[in-house]
Amino acid sequence: MNSSDDDDDSSFDELMAFWKEQSTDSGEEEVDELVLIPDGDEEFEDHAPPRRRHRQRPEEAAPSPSSGAGADPAPEGGIRILPADFRFPQVKSGTRTPDRFASVRRLEKPVQLHVPDFVDSRIGLALQACPHAADAVEAMAHAERELMAWGTPGRMRPVLLVGPPGSGKSTVARHYHEALGYRVQKQNVAGMADALSLVGTHQTYGDSKPSIVTEAIAQSGMANVCMIMDEVEKAPRESRNGTVQDALLQFLDQGEARAFRDVYLNTSVDVSHVRWVLTANDLNMVTAPLRSRCTVVHVPAPTVEHVPALAWNIIREIEVERNLQPGWFDLSGYEMTKLQEVFTGDMRMLRRCVEVVLREQVRHWARA
Numbered sequence: 001m002n003s004s005d006d007d008d009d010s011s012f013d014e015l016m017a018f019w020k021e022q023s024t025d026s027g028e029e030e031v032d033e034l035v036l037i038p039d040g041d042e043e044f045e046d047h048a049p050p051r052r053r054h055r056q057r058p059e060e061a062a063p064s065p066s067s068g069a070g071a072d073p074a075p076e077g078g079i080r081i082l083p084a085d086f087r088f089p090q091v092k093s094g095t096r097t098p099d100r101f102a103s104v105r106r107l108e109k110p111v112q113l114h115v116p117d118f119v120d121s122r123i124g125l126a127l128q129a130c131p132h133a134a135d136a137v138e139a140m141a142h143a144e145r146e147l148m149a150w151g152t153p154g155r156m157r158p159v160l161l162v163g164p165p166g167s168g169k170s171t172v173a174r175h176y177h178e179a180l181g182y183r184v185q186k187q188n189v190a191g192m193a194d195a196l197s198l199v200g201t202h203q204t205y206g207d208s209k210p211s212i213v214t215e216a217i218a219q220s221g222m223a224n225v226c227m228i229m230d231e232v233e234k235a236p237r238e239s240r241n242g243t244v245q246d247a248l249l250q251f252l253d254q255g256e257a258r259a260f261r262d263v264y265l266n267t268s269v270d271v272s273h274v275r276w277v278l279t280a281n282d283l284n285m286v287t288a289p290l291r292s293r294c295t296v297v298h299v300p301a302p303t304v305e306h307v308p309a310l311a312w313n314i315i316r317e318i319e320v321e322r323n324l325q326p327g328w329f330d331l332s333g334y335e336m337t338k339l340q341e342v343f344t345g346d347m348r349m350l351r352r353c354v355e356v357v358l359r360e361q362v363r364h365w366a367r368a
Contacts, residue, residue: 078109078110078111078112078113079110079111079112079113079223079270079273080110080270081107081110081111081214081217081218081223081269081270081271082107082108082265082267082268082269082270083267083268086108086267087108088101088104088105088108089101100203101210101265103209103210103215103218103219104210104214104215104218104265105218106218106221107214107217107218107269111217111218111221111222111223112221112222112223113153113222113223113224113273114153114181114182114183114222114223114224115147115153116144116147116180116181116182119141119144119145119147119148119180120148122179122180122181123137123141123144123176123179123180125179126141126172126175126176126179126180128309128313129172129175129179129309129313130168130171130172130175130176130310130313131302131306131309131310132167132168132299132300132301132302132303132306132310133161133167133168133169133172133299133300135297135298135299136159136161136169136172136173136176136297136299137172137176139159139295139297140156140159140173140176140177140275140277141176142154142156142157142295143155143156143157143275144180153224155224155254155272155273156224156275156276157294157295158252158276158277158278158293158294158295159173159276159277159278159294159295159297160232160277160278160279160280160283160286160290160291160294160295160296160297161173161277161278161279161280161297161299162279162280162281162282162283162296162297162298162299163279163281163298163299163300163301164281164301164345165281165346166301166345166346166347166348166349167299167300167301167302167345167347168299168302168310168347169230169279169299170186170228170230170277170279171347172299173226173228173277173279174186174228175313177226177275177277182222182224182225182226182275183216183220183221183222183225183226184225184226184228185212185216185219185220185225185226185227185228186228186230187212187227187228187229187230188230188231189229189230189231189232189234189235189244190230190231190234190235192235192236192244193236194236194240194241194242194243194244195241195242195243195244195246195247196241196242196263197211197212198211198212198213198244198247198248198251199211199242199247199261199262199263200214200262200263200264200265201263201264202263202264203264203266208264209264210262210264210265211260211262211263211264211269213227213251213260213269213271213274214262214264214265214269214271216274217271217274223270223273223274224273224274224275225274225275226274226275226276226277227274227275227276227277228277228278228279229248229276229277229278229279230279231279231280231281232244232245232248232278232279232280232286232290233280233281233282233283233285233286234285245286245287245290246287246289248276248278248290249289249290249293251271251274251276252276252290252293252294253293254272257270257271257272257274258270258271258272276294278290278294283296301345301346302345302347303345304340304343307336307339307340307343307350308336308340310347310350311331311336311339311350311354312331314350314351314354315329315331315354315358318354318355318358329358329361331357335357338357339353339354339357
């Protein structure tokens with residue numbers, strides 16, 4: 001080895017010694033990297049969205065003073081919904097008294113933050129199921145687009161879908177989120193007399209219970225569960241317990257949602273990851289503050305050209321509901337033509353027509 005190589009080696013050794021000395025002086029210890037990866041099998045890892053690595057300093061990993069003694073550390077990707085030191089009252093063994101917190105007790109521990117995989121393919125499935133509502137799908141897919149671009153899950157801006165009755169507003173919201181692997185809870189706002197279902201009722205009430213949002217997170221085990229609030233413009237405008245549209249405002253604002261106070265639990269609940277989709281037939285009946293917090297998307301009524309895709313999607317749904325194998329039912333060219341002839345732009349009516357066709361098929365099978 002020549003002299004220049006010896007000089008390079010000695011310089012490298014000096015550099016490494018200096019680096020080690022600086023690391024020791026700073027008191028910083030090496031810690032493992034936290035890696036956020038989407039849900040899915042390891043064999044598909046190469047196809048997953050980019051992963052973001054974050055070096056965690058020792059002081060960041062230490063529990064905060066408010067964590068509480070003995071608090072369980074949040075698992076990788078887990079989200080704490082309740083304060084770390086919050087504990088539900090224990091149920092005495094042998095007692096016949098029902099557990100008043102059974103529906104939300106699992107929130108003592110962190111819940112999952114769902115990160116979908118194969119995002120483009122799953123969005124494509126949603127578009128195939130609802131070809132007339134491409135704008136609505138893209139509005140809901142904004143957070144997933146950010147996931148692919150940044151490698152980290154984002155919060156979905158609330159979406160307000162507006163369109164004529166029967167245009168499939170809540171259907172497209174459900175199809176999209178189910179295709180992406182999110183849990184979905186649909187609530188018909190027209191049937192909510194006041195805001196107590198949203199904020200929870202005080203335990204002194206005979207029929208008291210937690211907020212439906214808190215319960216949805218607990219039942220799904222998912223911090224970013226999808227809440228579909230159907231026909232939001234039909235909520236009562238006057239109530240001594242507050243209106244539903246006004247109560248929704250705190251959930252749609254990120255700052256307020258992080259510290260939503262559940263009246264029943266009498267503690268703060270982080271609902272900032274919940275994905276909100278509101279539907280309405282008449283935008284003028286939705287309050288201005290509510291509209292301003294949402295991405296408003298108009299969903300047109302489907303046309304005759306959309307009937308084949310919609311009809312096949314309805315058939316797949318019926319097969320799942322009947323616990324039948326995919327492909328159990330089929331439609332002839334004649335049956336599809338008749339469905340197109342009677343279609344009026346109402347997806348509810350289309351489903352009833354498809355059910356009639358399938359019922360006739362089953363009746364003929366019995367004869368055979």
